[in-house]
Amino acid sequence: MFYIYCPYCGEHREEEEFHPKGQAHLARPENPDECTDEEWGNYLYFRDNPRGIHHEIWVHAIGCRKFFNVTRDTQTYEIKESYRMGATPEVTHANDPLS
Amino acid sequence: MSEVINKTVDEATQVAIMDQCPTADVPARSPLAHQDQSSKVAPQNPGVFLWEDALKTHLVLRGDANNADFRQGIEAATGLDLPEALQSTQSDDWALGWIAPDEWLLTGPGDQAFAMETTLRKHLSGHYAVINVSGGQTLVRLAGPEARSVLMKSCPYDVHDRNFPIGKIVNTVLAKSQATIRRLGENDWELVVRRSFADYIWRWLMDASGEYGLHLGQPDAATAARQSNPSRANPVEG
Ligand SMILES: [Zn+2]
Numbered sequence: 460m461f462y463i464y465c466p467y468c469g470e471h472r473e474e475e476e477f478h479p480k481g482q483a484h485l486a487r488p489e490n491p492d493e494c495t496d497e498e499w500g501n502y503l504y505f506r507d508n509p510r511g512i513h514h515e516i517w518v519h520a521i522g523c524r525k526f527f528n529v530t531r532d533t534q535t536y537e538i539k540e541s542y543r544m545g546a547t548p549e550v551t552h553a554n555d556p557l558s
Numbered sequence: 559m560s561e562v563i564n565k566t567v568d569e570a571t572q573v574a575i576m577d578q579c580p581t582a583d584v585p586a587r588s589p590l591a592h593q594d595q596s597s598k599v600a601p602q603n604p605g606v607f608l609w610e611d612a613l614k615t616h617l618v619l620r621g622d623a624n625n626a627d628f629r630q631g632i633e634a635a636t637g638l639d640l641p642e643a644l645q646s647t648q649s650d651d652w653a654l655g656w657i658a659p660d661e662w663l664l665t666g667p668g669d670q671a672f673a674m675e676t677t678l679r680k681h682l683s684g685h686y687a688v689i690n691v692s693g694g695q696t697l698v699r700l701a702g703p704e705a706r707s708v709l710m711k712s713c714p715y716d717v718h719d720r721n722f723p724i725g726k727i728v729n730t731v732l733a734k735s736q737a738t739i740r741r742l743g744e745n746d747w748e749l750v751v752r753r754s755f756a757d758y759i760w761r762w763l764m765d766a767s768g769e770y771g772l773h774l775g776q777p778d779a780a781t782a783a784r785q786s787n788p789s790r791a792n793p794v795e796g
Pocket of ligand 1: 465
């Protein structure tokens, strides 16, 4: 059972108030018409599956209903941080494009 | 074609406000109207009082809390300060609770929805929303010395004094549904529940309250005085 900090409510809440929404920080290609099929396919369908640090989107579904980001260790399940949409994570791994 | 597209539209004419209760003879039934809401045999010393605050006005307000015009407009229309996160403000008739960083719930007398919505729109401008959701939810009230015990059984949120002071408002899981829980006084709680879940939550609360002695209905004046909560009448500190 996770105990998740919602950066909008400013409180920790039980996991059952939240839903995970997949990998965070996915940038939509600026101009889809000029993408190759591979670029567009990667954007639409392919996701990281790291062992370790993972940035993911969660929504406080039974709460303030806001989306936010979580940095979680997929190996230990430890949540390192929660941060608002548009913010950059403080915890990153060595090859993280966000670091 | 082009003159139709380019036609300037008066912003005010785009909003259609409807009086949902134009006359008193329009029948209105609360989502708990089918429930027998009075105790036939009340326990000697009830631990829990349960009743519905039916057919109130519920308005959802959306806007930018950092916009001074929005704040002042809400204040002017309702007489209430826009509450900070997880807080609520209250006057004799109206209560304003924080739902999300850009969303608040205003509740008050049932026959004043149209008047309040009109007043709000008079005081607000720009990017905001006022939505009448009175028909979509209802208020359930829980009081008495064991009211908190009922909540402890029913929701995962910490309702202890140190985490849930009077005036706090929280949207959380209740039973297998959800509710907006607001603490009005020491032993006085208000739940905002969805219309379609009202019956389920009502039955859940009746069941959960059974062991403490449930009185269906408000405490009478004498009982209320005995179980008094002095801070009830005061506006909530921010
Ligand atoms: Zn939240």
